[in-house]
Amino acid sequence: MNSDYLKGVPMKATLRAGRMGVWSRLLVIGVALAIGCLWLGSGRVDCVTAQGGAADATAGGQTQAGAAPAAVAAQAKEAPTYLVGQWGSFAIAIGFLLVVLLLTVLVKSEAGINFFQSPDGAVSVARVQVWIWTMAIMFAYVYLFLWHGPPEQFPDSLWKLMGISALSTGVARYIAVVTGKTQTPAPEVQQKIKKQNWVVSMLSDDGEPSMMRLQMFGWTLVTVFLFLMYLHKEQKLWDVPQTLVILMGISHAGYLGDKGAAAAKPN
Numbered sequence: 001m002n003s004d005y006l007k008g009v010p011m012k013a014t015l016r017a018g019r020m021g022v023w024s025r026l027l028v029i030g031v032a033l034a035i036g037c038l039w040l041g042s043g044r045v046d047c048v049t050a051q052g053g054a055a056d057a058t059a060g061g062q063t064q065a066g067a068a069p070a071a072v073a074a075q076a077k078e079a080p081t082y083l084v085g086q087w088g089s090f091a092i093a094i095g096f097l098l099v100v101l102l103l104t105v106l107v108k109s110e111a112g113i114n115f116f117q118s119p120d121g122a123v124s125v126a127r128v129q130v131w132i133w134t135m136a137i138m139f140a141y142v143y144l145f146l147w148h149g150p151p152e153q154f155p156d157s158l159w160k161l162m163g164i165s166a167l168s169t170g171v172a173r174y175i176a177v178v179t180g181k182t183q184t185p186a187p188e189v190q191q192k193i194k195k196q197n198w199v200v201s202m203l204s205d206d207g208e209p210s211m212m213r214l215q216m217f218g219w220t221l222v223t224v225f226l227f228l229m230y231l232h233k234e235q236k237l238w239d240v241p242q243t244l245v246i247l248m249g250i251s252h253a254g255y256l257g258d259k260g261a262a263a264a265k266p267n
Contacts, residue, residue, distance in 0.1 A: 082149035089146035093139045100135065116202075121194065123202040125213045126169040126255070129220040133165055136224045140231050148235060155239035161223070161248060168252040175260050205259065212258035216251040223248060 084092070108114050116127045137158065144151055196204065203213045223244060230238035 081147060083146045086147055089143050092146055093142040096142055097135055097139055100138070104131070116198075122196075122204070123198050124169075124172065125202045125217050126165070126172045126252075128202055129217060130165045130169055132220060132224055133162060136227060137162070140227070140237060143231070144236065151237055155237055157240035157242070157245050158237065160245050161240060164245075164249050164252055168256060171256050172259055175256070210255075210258055212251070212254040216255045219248050219251045 083089075104115055113119065113121065115131065116123050118124050141151070196207065200209075203217065204210055205213070223240065227238050227240070230236075
C-alpha cells in the first residue's frame, strides 16, 4: 500500500477529531445560551404575571379605599431602566463573555499550552474555577449595570471568594516551581496525561483521581449556580453567606495540601 497514503490517514483522523472538538464546544456554548435565554425569559413572564395580578388587585380594591389603588400601582411599576432594557443588558453581557471565551480559546503558548493547562499539559482545576468565577461576576456586573445602574455595593464575600481563588492558584504555582513540576515530566507521565480528557485531567494528579480536586470543583459549581439564581430572582449581587465562604476556603486548603503531596512525588 502507498506509504504516502498511510501517512495521510492519521493526519485526516486528527483533523476530523479537531473539527469534532470544535463542534462539540459550539454545541455546549449554544445550549448554555439557550438555557440562559429561557431562564431570563421565564423571569420576564413571572414579572408580567405579577404585574397583571397587581393590576387586578388594584381594580378590585377601587370600591374599598381611595388611596389603595395608587399604592398598589406604585408597587407594580417596574424599576427604571438605566441604559438599556433587560434583554439588551443580557445580550451585551453575553457578548462580553463571548469575547473572553474567544480569547480563552485562541490565546496559547508556542508549545500549545492554554490558560487552563500546567506546563506538563494537565488541566489545572484552580485555573478553571478562577475562570468560572471571573465569567460569572463579569456577566452579573455588566448585566446589572446596564439595566439598573451601578450596584450600590460589591459584597465583601465576593472579594473574599475571588481572593481565595487567586491565592489558591498562586500557591499551586509556587508548589509546582519549588518541587520542579514546571519542568518537562517523564515520557510515561506525558503519555498518561495525553490520554486523559480535560475533565479527568482536571480532577487528577499525575493521572490519579483526586478527591480534593473534586470537592473544590463541586463547591465552585454549587456556589456559582446559587449566585446566578440569586441574581435572577433579586436582580442584585449575592452576598454569599460566611458559612459557604468558609467551606470554599476549606476545600481550597485541602486541594493545596493534596497538590503538595502529589508534587512531592518524583516524576
